[in-house]
Amino acid sequence: MHEASVDTNDDGALRVTLRGEIDFTNSTEIHKIITDAVSERRPAAVRVDLAGVTFMDSTGIGVLVDAMRVALAAQADFRVENPTRRMLDQLRTTGLLTAFGLE
Amino acid sequence: MNEQGHSETQPSGPQDLLAREFDRHTLVRLRHEVERACRGWGLTGLTLYRFVVAVNEITTNAVRHGGGHGRLSLWQQGPRLFCRVDDQGPGGAAEPRLPPPDHPRGRGLWLARNNVERFTLRSDAQGTSIVMETS
Numbered sequence: 001m002h003e004a005s006v007d008t009n010d011d012g013a014l015r016v017t018l019r020g021e022i023d024f025t026n027s028t029e030i031h032k033i034i035t036d037a038v039s040e041r042r043p044a045a046v047r048v049d050l051a052g053v054t055f056m057d058s059t060g061i062g063v064l065v066d067a068m069r070v071a072l073a074a075q076a077d078f079r080v081e082n083p084t085r086r087m088l089d090q091l092r093t094t095g096l097l098t099a100f101g102l103e
Numbered sequence: 104m105n106e107q108g109h110s111e112t113q114p115s116g117p118q119d120l121l122a123r124e125f126d127r128h129t130l131v132r133l134r135h136e137v138e139r140a141c142r143g144w145g146l147t148g149l150t151l152y153r154f155v156v157a158v159n160e161i162t163t164n165a166v167r168h169g170g171g172h173g174r175l176s177l178w179q180q181g182p183r184l185f186c187r188v189d190d191q192g193p194g195g196a197a198e199p200r201l202p203p204p205d206h207p208r209g210r211g212l213w214l215a216r217n218n219v220e221r222f223t224l225r226s227d228a229q230g231t232s233i234v235m236e237t238s
Contacts, residue, residue, distance in 0.1 A: 024163045025131055055134075057159055058211035065207040086152045093217050099204035
């Protein structure tokens with residue numbers, strides 16, 4: 001699954017790196033990769049890196065919200081990082097900047 | 104797909120840029136075609152991205168809730184681009200509300216409406232027709 005990869009930072013945070021186009025056709029797989037990683041590794045924090053995302057639809061945004069929910073349910077801090085200008089615009093339009101730690 | 108969209112010699116009538124039937128298997132290809140056509144016409148940057156996001160939300164809705172397939176038309180008229188999507192579904196809320204930040208779904212129609220200059224939805228027993236317009 002080249003659109004999503006998961007690593008653990010030196011500080012123990014789970015780092016989710018998303019790339020390319022995230023949409024209805026691949027969001028279910030990406031959702032599973034993230035939720036599985038959170039429940040298996042029980043990290044203290046979850047960081048989702050959007051630097052390489054070129055397109056995201058509302059189901060992709062739903063994956064980010066779900067990632068936040070599983071992280072918070074596991075008492076992990078959650079933040080979205082490195083959004084492009086496009087992604088920042090989209091997350092502003094959908095009212096998610098504060099929830100994702102972007103303002 | 105041509106450079107005439109912004110030239111001063113353009114005809115005043117509508118000019119078709121793209122017309123496609125689509126389903127689940129052609130959603131992504133269609134999105135790429137729409138993006139190429141809009142870029143070729145002259146849309147750039149955030150305006151281009153917002154329009155492609157809006158069109159994609161509506162075609163995805165057609166596949167998920169509108170009978171599994173639909174028809175898209177993209178055309179220019181004067182200084183504006185128009186995109187119409189027809190499907191066999193019941194249509195969405197006339198005025199969608201933004202869900203709270205911890206709710207994973209329900210942002211598609213909101214995003215589409217807020218990403219275009221004008222958004223018109225018509226529903227009847229046969230299905231739903233949405234026209235989106237950008238400046």
